[in-house]
Amino acid sequence: MLDVERVRKDFPLLERQVHGRRLVYLDSAATSQKPQSVLDAMTRYYETTNANVHRGVHALAEEATEAYESARNTVARFVCADPRGVVFTKNATEAFNLLAYSWARTRLGEGDILLSTQMEHHANLVPWQLVQPETGFDLRYVPMTAGGLLDLDEFDAVVATGRVKLFTVTAMSNVVGTINPVRELAAKVRAANRDAVVVVDGAQSVPHLGTDMVDLDADFLCFSGHKMLGPTGIGVLAGRPDLLEAMPPFLGGGEMISNVTLEGTTYNEIPYKFEAGTPPIAEAVGLAAAVDYLSGLGMDAVRAHEVELLQTCIPALEAVEGVTVHGPTDPARRGAAVSFAIEGLHPHDIGTIMDREGVAVRAGHHCAKPLVRTLGSAATTRASFYLYNTTDEIQALVDAIEATKNFFKV
Amino acid sequence: MLDVERVRKDFPLLERQVHGRRLVYLDSAATSQKPQSVLDAMTRYYETTNANVHRGVHALAEEATEAYESARNTVARFVCADPRGVVFTKNATEAFNLLAYSWARTRLGEGDILLSTQMEHHANLVPWQLVQPETGFDLRYVPMTAGGLLDLDEFDAVVATGRVKLFTVTAMSNVVGTINPVRELAAKVRAANRDAVVVVDGAQSVPHLGTDMVDLDADFLCFSGHKMLGPTGIGVLAGRPDLLEAMPPFLGGGEMISNVTLEGTTYNEIPYKFEAGTPPIAEAVGLAAAVDYLSGLGMDAVRAHEVELLQTCIPALEAVEGVTVHGPTDPARRGAAVSFAIEGLHPHDIGTIMDREGVAVRAGHHCAKPLVRTLGSAATTRASFYLYNTTDEIQALVDAIEATKNFFKV
Amino acid sequence: MSLDDLYQEIILDHYRSPRNRSGDLDPHDVHVHHSNPLCGDELDLRLRVQDGTVGAVAYDGDGCSISMASASAMTEAVAGRKLSDADDLAEAFRLMMHGEGVKREDDLLDGVAFQGVAKFPVRVKCALLGWMALKDALQTYSEGEAEHRVTYD
Amino acid sequence: MSLDDLYQEIILDHYRSPRNRSGDLDPHDVHVHHSNPLCGDELDLRLRVQDGTVGAVAYDGDGCSISMASASAMTEAVAGRKLSDADDLAEAFRLMMHGEGVKREDDLLDGVAFQGVAKFPVRVKCALLGWMALKDALQTYSEGEAEHRVTYD
Ligand SMILES: Cc1ncc(COP(=O)(O)O)c(C=O)c1O
């Protein structure tokens, strides 16, 4: 079991006060806090090793390259990917755009279906919409039920056409917490079309749930460093090397080339072909330290801790009059991003009052407007938990909800 | 005048030993070292403020947004840009790709000329090459003379066609140091075609030379944080707001949208339209601290220090038998990236031996193969200086060259 | 700044007992729909023009207390005013929200209570929603149109 | 690791006094051009086949001392060998450069001196250039071709 009090000591920011109260940080689905070891790893990198990677013959450049490539190996192991298929991007969003521009734009045409879902983050919607007009593929979405689950009948119906060439789905919703049955969905998609490619949005699942590309049967997995205890400025596209090799480059520049003449250019091997320009070196070092921290605790322990929090949190919220929790209520079927509504109150007002109580929650559409609209509103209030949150903090959340209701006299 | 011994104390890495010797870091054109204040600003951000920006109603989210937007203002002021036109990217390379995909791909066609130069870094060559086949514009290059200057006759000849719609040029070469007369070139391009757009590669000039977009008469300016005392993982596209407003988005995802439905999406205002996904928040804070550090010293003092170094360095190198310095020899016409050749020795061997002497130089094509080929070789050795380098280090460089010659008995 | 700066009693009162809130206004000369997708605020504003003045005005919508209360207070402040005067008042409100001083304090009526919102930058847009819809409705009417939709970033 | 591991006297000797270095080989059966753009190394290798053996071999190029010396040592080690045996020797050299032990030490002749390069990861590619060109030349010949160009990342 995870010793949450010990864990908390590793996170300097959690000592902060907000409006004269101890901070209760319930916004980890937006971005996580960072343990000291991650900050130290980056500072140490800058203080002792900093140099540009690759091509350098001097000692610092060699050490920096070694640190960067070893970070790649660490991240690859964490999600069971081939290191040659691990491309460092600036965030999860860039990873989806890389796939949209380099895969979808060149592989899809009229008659092909790109199947996404109504549960997706904008990062897994807008890139496909951007390239769709150029290629004319059919962009379809699996609807979400009011209960926050994918509508599997609709999914089956679209898959049965045999025209789904790319299926993309989040492993865990950032709004309603739903854990999707990715492996089964992937199997169905492949059964209907052997050449279909399966993309998984791991932005929420990689931080919170042991996520194994092989287990999920994913061809591509996209996630962000900053949501998994790592720094901003880095994301990951993990993919099957053979698919990446066959894809044209996306961004052009240094590092990604093999030879440049004024007439034309040949490209480097993967993953370098997709890493144009100076990469996020210190950020990769920080992300590797974050992975080491998570691995040290064990992803099973992290998940068990969150399930325990959910077992307390969901009944506690539902016990408050006027509160409705969105999405699955069974902790086994969901992650720790918990959206809820309070009758008669708008999320913006809730967020503001809670902030005064020291409780940081998020109010809005959480970059998933189609999903939120399905819930029948334009915004939700979301409390999202991580390994450093405690059961006491659930009580603080409930108290803050009561305080909000009192304030507005509802 | 810059007090270089005081400056050095601010850079923890400079105390490092390499192979038992004090490090002489002469690779700042690849990436610069970082002052303590930049590292502290980022650590402080993570320890006290870290949250995702925009949309948040809680205190941390507001403070993080404020820190991020105030970094944008700081950077904008540094290069005289309108903050609304300052887009944070992952590096300079992404800034060029944004222009290639969003401007060149949608604005240029058959008959139009995109004029670059043979002096450019791959970041200012490959992106244009990548989008050229889709659009069919004419990609031309201003040749470079053996002396490391742009061939202005050729430039005039191409410009005289009136067909140059985009002209892109580096303000300062990363290989031969040449400072290009950007303002005059821009004037000629505009005189021949009022609607032409001028792009400036500021990756080397912004760190080393006061760089003012208005003064240069640039429509767009691209540069990287890591070469100007800032962190990896951040770059800047500074551009004219009216041009950016008229451009279609490049990367799609969160933050850059105004409204998303499953049928389509409307986009946010600039600069947010071009910042998809969670931005490099801590990196922006670090970059602003770097700008503050540089502004504190004054860019005039930084430049004066480098001119002083060049006044010693170039004659000292030329005095060594067998050594040829590439590019302009007049310090007033060049920056502090100094490429040279040693007769009979290959840059790779030079770099390796120098490293053993504690002197970190770069050997290779410096991501500028067309330029290096013009110098008549496939690689050069480059010593590049910055504000923390001393005249003693020039002596160390010369000694290391002698040691290399002795080693190989040439 | 304290929560009471933001949620003054007058504001909560407009939120709980909205004035001129209605899903229709019969007849009306212009109807605008404004939304603030970031917060999920949606607002419909309908205006009847009589002899160059705001003859009647009604709003409806879905949004936070600040946005709905501000729209409610706005309808009281502009009713009966000359169109150009109403527009000028909206500008006074906008400047106040951007911390640039309070002009026409008496004319703003309960609108003055929103002064404290200026200290909460993320809520400024909420308070402005109704007033910006008004400005847009006046502009739309002046161009001879009857309908307009606006989405803020 | 010391510089002497990298630049053994034998290596410097091959660099200063190259063996079988020539811009042509008349006649030859196969010619390959390999380059290592990162370092700027360029290598031409020409091979004449006689009775299934390496009848003659010549290299030329532009590159660092390690790449040129290694190519020089390679030509001596493979001259006269059966083609399949030369290929096997190249494989032994490749494994040695990746730190996987030294096989066929006697057959590698001066090639053994490059063992120390394995400790300098950025220089391994330099030492391999000539041997990889040889492997490619053998492969190209076996496919009935006479020319091939390869560029490494
Ligand atoms: C002149 C020039 N332009 C562009 C770049 C690309 O910068 P980055 O690798 O940070 O994208 C560099 C850096 O090497 C450079 O020197």
Ligand SMILES: Cc1ncc(COP(=O)(O)O)c(C=O)c1O
């Ligand atoms: C499910 C999901 N996908 C994608 C993203 C995008 O991540 P980023 O903003 O780091 O690119 C997020 C983060 O908000 C997310 O929650």
